[in-house]
Amino acid sequence: MSAPNPQPGIMDIAPYVGGESDIDGAQKIIKLSSNESALGPSPDAANAFADLKAELHRYPDGDCRELRDAIAEVHGVDPTRVICGAGSDEIISLLCQAYAGPGDEVLYSRHGFLMYPISAQSVGATPLHAPETDLTADVDALLDAVTERTRMVFLANPNNPTGTYLPAPEVARLHAGLRDDILLVIDAAYAEYVGREDYTAGVELVETSSNVVMTRTFSKIYGLGGMRLGWGYGPPGVVDVLNRIRGPFNAGAAAQAAGVAAVRDLAFTKRVRDHNDTWLPWTRDRLRELGLSVTDSVGNFLLVCFGDHPDHGAKAAEKFLKQNAIIVRMMAGYGLPDCLRITVGTENEMRSVVDALSRFLGKNA
Ligand SMILES: Cc1ncc(COP(=O)(O)O)c(C=O)c1O
CATH class of the missing domain: 3.90.1150.10 (Aspartate Aminotransferase, domain 1)
Structure with a gap:
């Protein structure tokens, strides 16, 4: 059969x-x-979640307006360039869906987060990793591994599981060495924990280029892993593409309510x-x-x-x-x-x- x-x-x-x-x-x-x-989680987020229990029959706001505004206010970003999803995992997989396919290569560093190869393979693309130096992403090795088939480069900064990071000038050097048609995804899931002066999550690079996306999550410092909530920050063209392929209600109402309260609880x-x-x-x-x-x-x-x-x-x-x-x-x-x-x-x-x-x-x- x-x-x-x-x-x-x-x-x-x-x-x-x-x-x-x-x-x-x-x-x-x-x-x-x-x-x-x-x-x-923040007690405010837990309360916002609890307050929603009489509204479980209502669809969420498909545009995540309040959440995007709260993120924009707190993180100093443009709300029109923010896209929300069911964890940053979803943003990562939407990016692969949109920008990679059979015959394409998706590059990441040797001990990079495992959802990069999984998401690449799920769209038929080939994941390839570049060696690291001292358990840290190596810009030269990543640039050396770029081929004409490379369509995306993922950099977790800081990286999970190594915990190491690249300072802003190194990330800028990586970006400067990539062709304009390669999408650089800076996964800053742990950005809120980093206190180093030479670290940036990637907002400036997103705003000054057309091929950089930053992903963020509510699962780490905000303690909302069970809610499944993350966001991406990208050029308007990329955000438009992702909005076309995402599910219309990909971030649940409880997640949005908890997220708004969490991000505002400074x-x-x-x-x-x-x-x-x-x-x-x-x-x-x-x-x-x-x-x-x-x-x-x-x-x-x-x-x-x-x-x-x-x-x-x-x-x-x-x-x-x-x-x-x-x-x-x-x-x-x-x-x-x-x-x-x-x-x-x-x-x-x-x-x-x-x-x-x-x-x-x-x-x-
Ligand atoms: C580097 C990195 N990116 C993304 C994620 C996914 O987070 P989320 O819960 O937002 O899907 C994780 C989770 O462990 C992570 O470590």
């Missing part, structure tokens, strides 16, 4: 595997596997960032003292590398942490089999993970 066949290449996609959230038999777990916010956003500014370096330094190799992450997570010792490697560490009800993320899918990614959680969670890893390595915390 014949059966419907998916488009060529679809069955070659390795499905995205999200961070685990359960451990068999464990009641109370510490989940540090998905880069979720340590402090959860005091809460600052609290989350202050928390991260304390516990990210604290955890990094403690883990380095244990002899582990930890990147200089500017996100809300750390990439921790163990070396390949069978008893003290990443796999054994992940198992040990699980036995202690702590879930972190294995990184083999990102080409980093010796590393784990650990999200910055609450103070107690960070103390617990450091304590557990000290015991794992046979050292006193």
